[in-house]
Amino acid sequence: MSRREVLAPGGFGNNGAVTDEPLVLGIETSCDETGVGIVRGKTLLADAIASSVDEHVRFGGVVPEVASRAHLEAMVPTVERACAEAGVRLADVDAIAVTSGPGLTGALLVGVAAAKALTLALDRPLYGVNHLAAHVAVDQLEHGPLPQPCVALLVSGGHSSLLLVEDVSAGVHALGSTIDDAAGEAFDKVARLLGFPFPGGPHIDDSARSGDRAYVDFPRGLTSGRDMQRHRFDFSFSGLKTAVARWVEARERDGEPVPVADVAASFQEAVCDILTRKAIDACRTRGVEHLLIGGGVAANSRLRALAEDRAATAGIAVRVPRPELCTDNGAMVAALGAELVARGRAPSELDLAVNSSMSVTTVVA
């Protein structure tokens, strides 16, 4: 895609002045959260969210059309709430950033169209950014500049990826990703099996606290033999989900009660074991000393604990943003936008298209 002329490094301020602390408004609508965040450089000023998750509960998953309708209704109120929270006027904003992929096409389109409208109304540059790169960049709001390089483990209901990040404003290298279900998707499916409502992650986490992690030794996909040659940094959670289903059904068939907490703990242990084992392996293989964990599943308490344990043993530092910055939000998009402005990256054109399967190597579309 063509770009406007490359801006001088350091970006621009409201009056054309160079600044490395740009005021950036970020919009996120790739799934069911309408997020509008405002940052100044690496400082978080506002993180307004409107979620349609309650509307999806009875369907057992996110319904794209329901999410898209909710984004339209929430957009302007959420922008206004973010401005009020940040104590800024829209006219003060230096640049607009928006998730243009990957995600649900119809949902992305609402955010991108809103971002373009702001671009037109304010005459400010537009950055259509990668959702996954934004999940990485958000950590700068909490823990300061990203270590270069770092390995990022991004795990959510839609994604499970291991990334090598040298410079998040320039590009991200994909080490591996799931070949079937995302980790969060496996949590949702197993939660449903165990009788918990959508989204299932927090319920599994809670239930697992009183369960035995070693009660069932569920399979760890892609962690042995030939799989480790072909898919060393890839994930597979579909087989695990089926294994849990078969185990539970065998119990039910025998007329025995299902030990829900033990199954939840054993399932969660399998997922967290796979994720952390591969993430640490990636750091070691690449000689990287920093591991960043992001995405909704990063809110899982066992994943955090196991990652910190194993990283400490391996001499690797772990960074995990606080849970509300791990789940989808607008602040992460604004954070990446601010980094792009500060680094003088070229903005997107007004004919920016959404890309539901945007490659993680694309930071700005």
Add this chain to the structure above:
Amino acid sequence: MLLLAFDTATPAVTAALHDGERVVAAATSVDARRHGELLAPAIATVLRDAGADRRDVTAIAVGVGPGPFTGLRVGLVTARTLAAALGVPVHGVCTLDAIAAAVSEPVELAVATDARRKEVYWARYRRHDASYHRVQGPAVSRPEDLARELTAALPVLGRGALLYADVLTHQPGPLDPDAAVLAEAVVRGEIELLAAEPLYLRRPDVSVPGPRKPAL
């Protein structure tokens, strides 16, 4: 005054500026799959062609459908966000009304657009006092059901009628809305102003899942 009008509820992405006297700029392209890419550049184009600044805009009018949801929302979220950021009012206009506004005869007609899934969005109109008044609809129907609903051989304007000319009496004329016509009708007060709310007419296509299926 400067009215910015646009519509994205059909394959057309159409935008126009009206200064209260006349349409000063207009841009239309037809591509059913690129509303999100084409609308903002079209708005930038009409502003530039008119030599107008975005801050000169005093009101926005947007087609609220009915129309395919994804494209429809591009227009609505653009209109609402622009209006909020510029601090100007936003008006909705039924897209079918905007298509009817492009013609002046016959006295009675219907307008039909493509609703996909072998259905059409439609409304029925009667002309008096120099403009069309919607007397039925908007609604979504299968074309053969619409043909039964309408009295024999009532002329039907729009892409939906062309698409199903085998069952509907297609009236030659505009197939899609034109923002220039929409803007003119708004300025003359010849079209009903609605809230900037989408006329979806259909619920999301989804069903509540049944009980869990065995994995074995």
